[in-house]
Amino acid sequence: MKRFKAYDPPEYQEWRCEEGVLEGFCACLEADEARAAVIAGLGWEALEGLYRGLLRARLHDIALKRWVKMGVITKAWLATGEEAVTVGSVHALRREGVERDVVGPMIRNAAACLEMGIPARQMFALYLGTTETKAQGRDLHIGDLDYGVVAPVSHVGSLQPVMVGAALAFKMQRSARVAMTWVGDGSTKTGEFHEGANMAAALHLPIVIFIQNNQVALGTRTETHQKGDFLAFAEAYGMRGERVDGNNVLDVYAASALAVARARRGEGPTLVVAETFRMGGHATHDEAEGRRLFDADVFASWGRRDPIGVFEAWLTTCYAGPVGAGVEDSAAGRRARLEAIEAEVDAEMEAASEAALAARADHEPSPEALLDGVYV
Template identity: 55%
Template sequence: MKRFAAYDPPEYQNWTAAPEQLRAYRERIDASDERAEVIRALSQEQLLDIYAGLLRNRLHDVALKRWVKNGVISKAWLGVGEEAATIGPVHALRRSGPGRDVVAPMIRNSGACHEMGMPVADIFRSYLGTADSPSMGRDLHVGHLDAGVLPPISHVGDVVPVIAGIALTFKQRGEDRVGLTWVGDGSTKTGAFHEGVNFAGVHRLPVIFIIQNNQVALGTRLTQHAAGSFEDWPAMYGLAGGVFDGNHVLDAYAATRIAADRARAGEGPSLLVGETFRMGGHATHDEREARSMFDAELFASWGRRDPVGLYEAWLEEEGVARGTLDDIEARVTAEIDAAAEDALRSRETAMPSPESAIVGVYG
């Protein structure tokens, strides 16, 4: 895919797939017979749809960073380097129709919004605070229940019991549906996280929790708990568990698909751990501070494992023509560019009125 000198992390700008990284990528697919079976069942159409989702997620973030640099918005919360931990799990769910599943993304999981069917322009409008955004200009935490996306709050674990409650309604109604949410490694220290996961385990709810371990909570390194590794946590709640490579979209897909099938079969919730790394700051305003907090080699090592680039290289090894990938990239690029322009027009014509601030407010 095209790299952007002004917007991509420096580790991505002249990126090529190292043979040892590509070999490890392929070995990960075959490391588990159960996951390998799920992955090998994907059609080429599904594989290319996942590729388009990764590109859409990356280019969405490029567009936001361009807006920051051009002064359109003051800052943005980007998921660069973590795209596979979002796109893989979402594609493992039911994403359309009245029986669609429900996801509750963190702000860095914005890829869940467009892959569940929300227009990209609406995601951009949420950043611009326009009246025609899904939240009618109130908040940039974007979602729409018609698309199966629960609009989140600032995600300090509080959505964990909420998605458990949604899964409880699925069970009580006898609906063949699954709820899924991501939670950051830092937010696992909150009471709401533990209460929600425990409730789901006790009631055997059809829900999947993903600890998206990107190695840092705001500006705090991952040294915040003494309860073993995250891999040990599912057993504490009586949940099924598993660890997936958060930079490997197919591993993320397979782990989630297996968990979703378990949930639909009445076998209860799963707690998955996606190991990944944030290739930037908490938001665009503190990228320099993030670089100073970790050794340069940590960024370099994770940078060699670009989730978009490695998947693209794997597809080519699997026989997908370069021209096919270029055509998908051109289509997605045009989609993102058109969505950004559409959202910018809303800023000129559809800003919320002052009176709308009290509409829908309770208390």
């Protein structure tokens, strides 16, 4: 994809697929037989869908970062480098119809909202705090049950028991719906995460819980706040645990699809530990501090494994199935198709952010509405 000097982390600016990176990506796809079978069953259209989702996530963040630089907003929480965790998992869900699954995304999982169908314009309007959103300009934590998205509150970990409650409701209704949620490595230190995880396992509920280990929580590296293996939580609570390469969208997708299928069959919850890396700061305000938390070679090593760049390389040179109609089956033909998708997604994000911004002046919340919905 096109790289941006003003917005991309330095490791992504001249990104090329270096020797060994694609080999590592492919080896991961072969490492687990069940996951390999899921990936083998993915057609070109589904792969394009994943690619589109990754681009949407990255370009959504870049648009926000541009707004920060322009002074439109003061800061934004981005998921640069972590896109595959969210996109790969959400694509394993049923995302349409009344029987759609539900997700509980944290701020690092904005892509879950987009992939569940919340229009990008809504996402941008939320950052502008306008009345164009269900939150009526009060909160930038986005959710919309019409799209199967439960809005989080700011308190990390609190969403876990809420999503476990959704899964309990599905079980009681004998519905085949599944709940999915994500918790950061740091947020696993909350009591609510553990209460939720235990209840999910004890009641054998249809939920997939991701621990998104991006190696850091605000300014605290994971190695300083977690001594044991995150997977041990699965064993402790008595539920199935899986580890995925969070920079490999296909590995995430395959593990998620298997976990979702088990949950639908009544086989209970799965805890998935996704290893990935935060390529920037906690938000745009502390990028410089964020980069000082790790040695440059740590950034370099994760930067080589940009989830979008490697997936592009795999799609152009490794995928062996039939390509879609109208796509010339050569490396150049596939690359041209990916570029066309990028142009579409770029136009979608540009139009959405411009429309939200243009509507801003007409949708400022009124001071009189400040106490609406406040009961105490």
